[in-house]
Amino acid sequence: MLMVKIGTRIKENRWRQGLTLKDLSERSGLSVGLLSQIERGISSSSIRNIQKIVKGLGISFASLFDDTDPGENGAQMHQTSRKGIQISVVRGKKRKKLLMPFGGFMELLAPVHNHKMEFIFLRYPVGAKVKEPFSHEGEECGLVLKGKLKAIVGDQEFILEAGDSIYFDSTIPHRWENMAKTETTFISALTPPSL
Incomplete structure (x- = not known):
């Protein structure tokens, strides 16, 4: 399983949007110092603060797992001919793990795209x-x-x-x-x- 660190994914999303730490601070209501520590993995944060950050970035919490390609998180996407129903299979050994602020891990069992x-x-x-x-x-x-x-x-x-x-x-x-x-x-x- 691949481990994804929350801080790294937050930083990647912030950079992708061209935002500074100050911009994200204004959007999330969290200090620049705390945001910097979270991004660098120096400080863990509460789920509430992570929610503020993802809201400030305009993304979902679950998207911290996902790359742009839904297949990259181990999901195999299948389209049926019946009303375009999508079936997703995520293989256990390919699921990404997200290290949570409380020290545990969260794994997405289904892709976040359009569900x-x-x-x-x-x-x-x-x-x-x-x-x-x-x-x-x-x-x-x-x-x-x-x-x-x-x-x-x-x-x-x-x-x-x-x-x-x-x-x-x-x-x-x-x-x-x-x-x-x-x-x-x-x-x-x-x-x-x-x-």
Whole structure:
């Protein structure tokens, strides 16, 4: 699997648009210093700040995974003759991994190009937690494959173990914590694509 660092992808997108750090600072509301540290990998950031950055860049969170060619992230694109329905297959060994600010990894299970849903696989190492609640447009559901995950949605907390699932309105601020003494893995689907 290829590992993609958030800071590098943010910098690439900023350069592609001809923006300075000051421009992105004005668009995102984050300081030039913090943006520079994130781009250089010196400082990790909350998901909320990453959301501000991608909004300032006018891109989606998931596009941090993607190159311009949808096939470059391991996806094989197939077009059927029936109403132009597109079928995408992403091979497990070719998925890109995105290192998250909380120390875990996120992998896109489907390409982001022209889809109505985001499908992601998350790995939470021991002790990993998303510190700041975040929200995004739409709805989200998820399934714990292995381990134990605490879901904090609004003012409610839920302990989810392997086989447990959750569904909620993702405009409600939410965050996650690995409660297991081992890695926890989680699959999530979001509609519309909004991370």
